[in-house]
Amino acid sequence: MTSPATGSTSQPTPPEVRTNRSLIEPGSGFRSGLRDLRQHLGVAPVSAGLVAAIFGCTGPALIIINGANEAGLSDELVTSWIFGIYVFGGLISLVLGLYYKMPITGAWSIPGAVLVVGALADFEFSEMVGAFLAAGVLVLALGLTGLLPRLAAWLPVPIVMAMIAGALIRFGTGVVHAGVSTPVIVISAAVGYLLLTRFIRSVPGVVGALVFGIVASLATGAFGSTDVDFTLSAPQLVAPTFDLNAILAVAIPLAVLVIGAENAQATGVLMAEKxxxxVNAMTLISGVGGILTSLFGGHNANIAGPMTAICSSEQAGENRDGRYVATVVNGILFALFGVFAGVAVALVSILPTTLIAAVAGLAMIGVLVSALRGAFGGTRFQTGAFAALVIAMSDVTILNISAPLWALLGGVLVSLAVESEDFKADTDQP
Structure with a gap:
């Protein structure tokens, strides 16, 4: 997020998460969100929402499609799965974006998808659906306790910011890897980004990256080809069956991923952008999303960390109050992707993966800078923040729980061991 220079060496402290006795934190309301939508419409938020949708509807979708095909699922089940997670993920964006007027973006867990497709060979699909439903119930139950806002408010901000930087740094390094693979496309995207950032600041650099990257992809013949059948998806209800082993192997890790990876990342990203x-509303709607998507064979719909990062960054506009437009745009595109899953999947398969990686990585620059500044711009919790950074960067998975949650846990434990006075100072502040 850009801000005018003040000459001061102190860094602003990101605001704490909302703590409220009500299970659902108060927001601006749908009427206010809809009323102000038109005044905030612009190139920046619309393009950020488009970039986030392109990211979420390409590579991540192929994880599910490829895994489901390898497991021998029918095209009808795969289409229904895609319908569920994208339609309800899009609805989460619309509901939270409009009600809170914040860029809280819905989608589904990419690490969760990896976990799920890996387990398809071990269980019947109806048992997997039962596990999906159980995961949604677990997340909803945790939201009903109202404990997460208190926990989030207690976590030291530098450790949270370091976790965000470590979790999202792979998008930055992904630009480099993509550049080695297809230098013409990635260099063109980077040139487009830099030109707009330097000379046309009213238009976000990511727009230049997308336009220049597409032109380079066309010039080099990097786009694939496919036959497209423009038909509506036909989702189907999938009856669950419940297996204890599936619940232990899939439901519990999936619920932890939703809370400890996606929602935690999104919370930290939003805090980094002030x-x-x-938190509790985000948890509750993620639980409801998990329950509803399971009815159509989908593994969950929740808050999306990386896509919230794109929609909340400075690429979505200098006016923070209007960045929720990016989330609304993304939500509409996500829902359409789900409704037209058959044609959408065919279309996204022709996009060069290196172009997607380059644009997504360039869109993350502002978020990464803000997160690193929040992590290491002060003097407290520095060792814990560094521990959280390297654990999150490792992308390690232990007990089917991915790196972001271990990064938070490791960072807090390190700070408790060597920086315990910082916790006391944090409590003493008014």
Whole structure:
């Protein structure tokens, strides 16, 4: 997020998350969100929402499609799965974006998808659906306790920011790897980004990256080809069956991933951009999303960390109050992707993966800078923040739990061991 220079060496402290006795934190309301939508419409938020949708509808979708095909699922089940997670993920964006007027973006867990497709060979699909439903119930139950806002408010901000930087740094390094693979496309995207950032600041650099990257992809013949059948998807209800082993192997790790990876990342990203995220509402709607998607064979719909990062960054506009437009745009595109899953999947398969990686990585620059500044711009919790950074960067998975949650846990434990006075100082502040 850009801000005018003040000459001061102190860094502003990101606001705490909302803590409220109500299970659902108060927001601006749908009427206010809809009323102000038109005044905030612009190139920046619309393009950020488009970039986030392109990211979420390409590579991540192929994880599910390829895994489901390898497991021998029918095209009808795969289409229904895609319908569920994208339609309800899009609805989460619309509901939270409009009600809170914040760029809280819905989608589904990419690490969760990796976990799920890896387990398809071990269980019947109806048992997997039962596990998906159980995961949604677990997340909803945790939200009903109202404990997460208190926990999030207690976590030291530098450790949270370091976790965000470590979790998202792979998008930055992904630009480099993509550049080695297809230098013409990635260099063109980078040139487009830099030109707009330097000379046309009213238009976000990511727009230049997308346009220049597409032109380079066309010039080099990098786009694939496919036959497209423009038909509506036909989702189907999938009856669950419940297996204890599936619940232990899939449901519990999936619920932890939703809370400890996606929602935690999104909360940290919003804090880095100086928002006050409604943690409990985010948890509750992620639980409801998990339950509803399971009815159509989908593994979950929840808050998306990386896509919230794109929609909340400075690429979505200098006016923070209007960045929720990016989330609304993304939500509409996600829902359309789900409704037209058959044609959408065919279309996204022709996009060069290196172009997607380059644009997504360039869109993350502002978020990464803000997160690193929040992590290491002060003097407290520095060792814990460094521990959280390297654990998150490792992308390690232990007990089917991915790196972001271990990064938070490791960072807090390190700070408790060597920086315990910082916790006391944090409590003493008014």
């Amino acid at each position: 928002y006050r995220p409604p």
